[in-house]
Structure formats: C-alpha cells, structure tokens
Amino acid sequence: MAKAMLIDTDLCLDCNACTVECKRNNQVPVGQGIAWTRMEEYEVGTFPAVKTYFIKRACNHCTEASCLNVCPTGAISRPDGVHVVINQEWCIGCGYCTQACPFGIPHFGDPKGSAQKCRFCYGTKADDEPTACAAACPFGAITFGERDQLIQAGRARVEQLRQKGKANATLYGEKELGGLNVLYVLADRPAAYGLPENPKVSTARVGANWLSGIATAGILAFIPFYALFKRKEALAVETGGKEAKESEE
Structure with missing residues (x-):
C-alpha cells in the first residue's frame, strides 16, 4: 500500500x-537557501478579526x-513507484520542473545548479519507517501511514473542526492532481494557505519553452551553413563564378 503523510494545519505551531530534522536526515546543506521542507505563514482577514495560519510546504x-512529465x-x-525523486546528477538545471509544478516546489540553490525538493526520505528511511519530519x-501535526487510512482520519478530523465552528475546514489532496501523497487538514479554504483551489497539470508554458528552445537550436545550427552559402555567393559575384566553381572542385 502507498505510504503518505497527513498534515493537520490546525495542530501546527510553526x-x-x-x-x-529534514536537513539533518537528508544532509541538506545549511546556509545556501536550500530547504526541502519549509514553514509558511499566512494572515487572513482585517484587523481586529485577523487569523494566522501555518502550513508545512514541501513536495506533495x-x-x-507535472515535473516528472516535463523533465x-x-x-x-x-x-519506489509512488514518490517523486530528483536525481541531482542527471539534473541540468533547466527549471522546467519549477515552471510546471502548480505548487512551485522545486527550487534551486545547490552550487551544482540542480533542482531540489523533498524525496519523502527515499534512500534514508525504510519504506515503513516514518519520514524525518513526521x-x-x-x-502530532504530521502523521505517516497508509494513504487510505490517512484519508479516513483526515475526513474525521475535518468533521471535528466543522463542529467547532470552522465551516470552511476541508481535506486537501484526496483527489487533487489524481491524489496527493501529502494530504492536508485545512481549517479554512485552500487559498488561505497559499494553495491553489483547483490545481492543474500545467505544461502549457513549458511546452512553449520547449518549442522556443527547439527553434533557437535550429537557428543556431543553421547559421554556419547560411554563412558559408552567403560567402560562396559573394565570391561568385566577385569572380564571375570562376573561383566559386574551382573551390567546389
């Protein structure tokens, strides 16, 4: 069964x-602006009715x-058949993954210029062992376990929050993008946490970049041949075609 995480934002205290622990477990360099998981804070409302929400942000x-499709x-x-991992040795730093990700998760900062993000502790933890952050x-804001069981726990938790007056409480990630392997119990609408309400597999911009890149490569490859053609044409005009013919022979 697929392992996943459930993040209860209502229990998170930032x-x-x-x-x-993520940095320690995965040996993520310190002081280079690299964070495979990070905390974000959002404020909703106007004074004095202001609410502050915290959310743990990492690869879902x-x-x-999308990132996998466009690399x-x-x-x-x-x-492992489930979790998305970047091989830094193969990454060329093109940035297509960052553009395609609807959450903007892959980022740069490594001296090698490769993309960075959460690996779900792949390679550092056993399959049935909780992730470092959990x-x-x-x-107890981060729970590790079977995805199906976490969905049930998340639904129950959302119902508790609604009974406490948090009418907008929702479980995020159950169906979004075919189902996220990092689920969220939100006490408010996704937008209050900086999450897209209806994330899409966004490859349009990347496709345009690919076409632009292909066109540029084609032009650059054509330049030497075009220059040679123009040189022979100019030479033919200057010599009446004699030297051009001799050069071909």
Missing part, C-alpha cells in the same frame, strides 16, 4: 522541528506529477 508527490533528461522519477513533530 516550531520548525520538521525543517531542522502528486499522482499526476527533459529523466532526472525525475518514481524509484517523526520530529512534537505536536
């Missing part, structure tokens, strides 16, 4: 224990993963 390991080198794959959370 302590950053998850980000610290989408079933319909030109095959650096992005699902080595194990580190002191408030």
